[in-house]
Amino acid sequence: MKIIVREVKGKGDVKQVKELADEIWTQHYTPIIGSDQVRYMLENFQSFEAIVKQISEGMNYFLMDFQGEPVGYMASKTDDGELFLSKIYVLSEMRGKGIGGYAMNFLATMAREKGCRYLTLTVNKNNTDSIRAYQKLGFVNLGPLETDIGNGFIMDDYLMKKKL
Numbered sequence: 001m002k003i004i005v006r007e008v009k010g011k012g013d014v015k016q017v018k019e020l021a022d023e024i025w026t027q028h029y030t031p032i033i034g035s036d037q038v039r040y041m042l043e044n045f046q047s048f049e050a051i052v053k054q055i056s057e058g059m060n061y062f063l064m065d066f067q068g069e070p071v072g073y074m075a076s077k078t079d080d081g082e083l084f085l086s087k088i089y090v091l092s093e094m095r096g097k098g099i100g101g102y103a104m105n106f107l108a109t110m111a112r113e114k115g116c117r118y119l120t121l122t123v124n125k126n127n128t129d130s131i132r133a134y135q136k137l138g139f140v141n142l143g144p145l146e147t148d149i150g151n152g153f154i155m156d157d158y159l160m161k162k163k164l
Contacts, residue, residue, distance in 0.1 A: 002068070003099055005106045008061035014051050017061055017073045021046035024072070024089045032126045037153045044150070059086060064103050066094055074103055076110075083111035085121040104137055108164055117164055122147075122157040131158065138162045 008017060022042060029038045044050060054075065055061055064072040072090035076083050085107060090099050111119055122145055123130050131141070139160040147155040 002066070003102045004065040005062050005103055006065065008055065008063055013063060014048055016063060016070050017051055018046060018048050020070065020073050020089065020091070024091060027092055032124055040151055040153055041149070064090065064099055066097065066099055072099060072103070074107070076107060078111070078114050078116060081116055082118045082120050083107060083114065083116045085119060100133065112164055119162045119164065121160050123160060125156050125158055134160050
């Protein structure tokens with residue numbers, strides 16, 4: 001089993017992230033938040049242009065490769081002693097192979113190297129499998145967090161935190 005996490009560099013990598021986002025979000029989030037909100041979020045937060053803009057503003061994007069093929073991606077930003085995990089997504093057929101755990105260890109190591117003491121993230125309240133996975137990794141649920149993302153849509157999440 002060969003897992004590689006690599007920083008997104010160049011248009012080809014950004015295009016790959018967008019393609020992964022389209023597939024993963026449509027499949028995973030449509031039952032949770034509905035197709036209208038999925039489409040809105042993909043267009044506004046995971047389009048090619050949106051990803052390029054986020055990177056220019058300091059967001060770090062990474063592709064996760066399994067046996068030479070891109071199977072997921074993640075994005076994080078460091079701020080005030082914390083590494084915020086904005087996104088971590090793996091293709092459904094690749095889940096359960098240790099890719100997410102490997103990626104989380106990669107992030108924790110990177111966070112420590114940057115002097116961070118905590119990892120934080122938000123997760124949809126109805127994304128129960130992910131919540132359980134984060135709890136197994138040592139994240140603590142700090143409670144609800146609702147964010148208005150425009151067009152009448154709300155991100156209805158939990159804020160989770162892990163001490164490094």
